[in-house]
Amino acid sequence: MNLIYFCFFILGLVFGSFFNVVGLRVPLKKSIFWPRSACSNCGHTLLSLELVPIFSYVLQKGKCRNCGAHISILYPLIELLTGCLFVIALYQIGFEMELLIALTFISLLVIIIVSDLAYMLIPDRILLFFLSIFIIERFFIPLESWWNSMIGAVGAFTVLFLIALVSNGGMGGGDIKLFGVLGFVLGWKLILITFMIACFTGTIFGLILMKAGRVQKRNPIPFGPFIGFGGLVSYFYGNELIRVYLSILG
Known part of the structure; x- marks a missing residue:
């Protein structure tokens, strides 16, 4: 059972990273799939190793590998939040049909949090x-x-x-x-x-x-x-x- 919770946590981290993109791009009417994520300061296109949720932020000490600009703490916090919420949803509901609504509900609110914090x-x-x-x-x-x-x-x-x-x-x-x-x-x-x-x-x-x-x-x-x-x-x-x-x- 612990392995299932861990898998849900990792799944939440991955989705949290995607929710960051959605929350930051949709208000600007940009595609959520293209172009690839890049440093907002120097435009450096992020490599796969730089896109691993939380791990990349910690490994790079919160800075862009190319220009050294600080990366917003919002990114790993949203990833961590989503991972924890996915685990809470599984713990509270279990493998019931309502779990699908819970995960959708979490997805909406996390995206809204990102969008509202970034652009009100x-x-x-x-x-x-x-x-x-x-x-x-x-x-x-x-x-x-x-x-x-x-x-x-x-x-x-x-x-x-x-x-x-x-x-x-x-x-x-x-x-x-x-x-x-x-x-x-x-x-x-x-x-x-x-x-x-x-x-x-x-x-x-x-x-x-x-x-x-x-x-x-x-x-x-x-x-x-x-x-x-x-x-x-x-x-x-x-x-x-x-x-x-x-x-x-x-």
Whole structure:
């Protein structure tokens, strides 16, 4: 069994490397397959040995072998994150059909995290691509009731759209549409948990950055990573959180 977890971890590292490419290229409307990855500073085309997830970064001490420019720590962190999430998905779900949705869910959120951190942008084409996959997957692997996904999607989108209107653009359109997609996957209960976690962690992180002088009060920060965090926690542990909350009330 440990070998299976290890294989899933390695698979996650490989996919994480690909998700870096998708998250950085799709917002710029570039092909995710061509040209080959290259150093953003000198244009050096990366060789196979320079593309091994995490290993290449460590071997090169975080620098380009050709010009010595620093490579963003985001690359190995995303690879490591994806590898760990793939293992968590297998551990929490096992070899059930729902595992397919879990891996798709992880893929979407990791790509969104990369895109939002790099450009503060959540591309529609990414959301539409994954929504079409989720619709097919939820058709064959539905939630406990068919209307749960619809209420989660429509409800999340509508409520956040109204919040954006009232707050005069306090939430980006990409964030609103992302919540709609997540609502379809999670259902209405877990999308509520996602929203609360995302808002709480985003607020705390924003206050810390302001206290440290890293951002000004009205400067926007990417909300996508916090939505991703909230979505992942809700997907894997949301029902347990609800049970704990209800037990405290009872």
